[in-house]
Amino acid sequence: LAKTTQPISMDSYEGQEVNITCSHNNIATNDYITWYQQFPSQGPRFIIQGYKTKVTNEVASLFIPADRKSSTLSLPRVSLSDTAVYYCLVGEDSSYKLIFGSGTRLLVRP
Amino acid sequence: DTGVSQDPRHKITKRGQNVTFRCDPISEHNRLYWYRQTLGQGPEFLTYFQNEAQLEKSRLLSDRFSAERPKGSFSTLEIQRTEQGDSAMYLCASSSQQDSLSYNEQFFGPGTRLTVL
Numbered sequence: 001l002a003k004t005t006q007p008i009s010m011d012s013y014e015g016q017e018v019n020i021t022c023s024h025n026n027i028a029t030n031d032y033i034t035w036y037q038q039f040p041s042q043g044p045r046f047i048i049q050g051y052k053t054k055v056t057n058e059v060a061s062l063f064i065p066a067d068r069k070s071s072t073l074s075l076p077r078v079s080l081s082d083t084a085v086y087y088c089l090v091g092e093d094s095s096y097k098l099i100f101g102s103g104t105r106l107l108v109r110p
Numbered sequence: 111d112t113g114v115s116q117d118p119r120h121k122i123t124k125r126g127q128n129v130t131f132r133c134d135p136i137s138e139h140n141r142l143y144w145y146r147q148t149l150g151q152g153p154e155f156l157t158y159f160q161n162e163a164q165l166e167k168s169r170l171l172s173d174r175f176s177a178e179r180p181k182g183s184f185s186t187l188e189i190q191r192t193e194q195g196d197s198a199m200y201l202c203a204s205s206s207q208q209d210s211l212s213y214n215e216q217f218f219g220p221g222t223r224l225t226v227l
Binding site: 041042043044045046085087096097098099100101102103 | 112141143145150151152153154155158160165166203205215216217218219221
């Protein structure tokens with residue numbers, strides 16, 4: 001299973017765009033990149049998943065370069081409620097086992 | 111609310127006691143997972159059920175831990191002879207087995223926070 005590396009913490013202000021980068025140098029051909037969000041005292045929640053190039057949904061965008069050795073989660077115009085821990089996961093799409101790292105703690109300030 | 115419920119939400123016990131947690135997944139989901147999360151860390155996979163069959167157990171799951179899903183619906187996780195190191199958040203998640211073109215998104219419950227004194 002590919003290991004991921006992401007910043008321990010990030011600070012931002014309301015209304016700004018936040019980009020969280022994740023490194024996964026040993027990503028395998030069949031691996032997908034998935035991001036989960038976790039608020040205090042709650043379980044993680046799926047945000048977005050991608051394999052290559054760019055994926056966008058109603059809450060975030062995911063940018064994946066051609067070599068797929070890294071990926072960037074982009075949160076447009078963050079609000080205070082986006083303060084959470086964000087986890088980058090790499091694994092096969094059919095895998096039943098999610099492997100979480102320590103995540104990135106995002107703090108959004110007013 | 112993801113539709114996955116866990117009971118109790120909090121449990122305080124003394125070292126050496128047995129505890130049991132319950133998870134009710136989303137009704138149509140045939141896959142159920144247990145994870146453990148300690149402060150400042152991401153969740154760690156413990157075990158996985160497909161319907162009533164327990165298909166994998168992590169090495170983290172010592173002999174004191176047992177999980178069941180008797181009818182392929184709700185699941186229980188029991189810890190015998192609890193130790194202080196068992197103090198953690200125990201998370202349950204569920205998902206449905208879909209075709210290969212769709213992502214196996216896992217829906218997590220709110221967790222049971224265990225404190226062993």
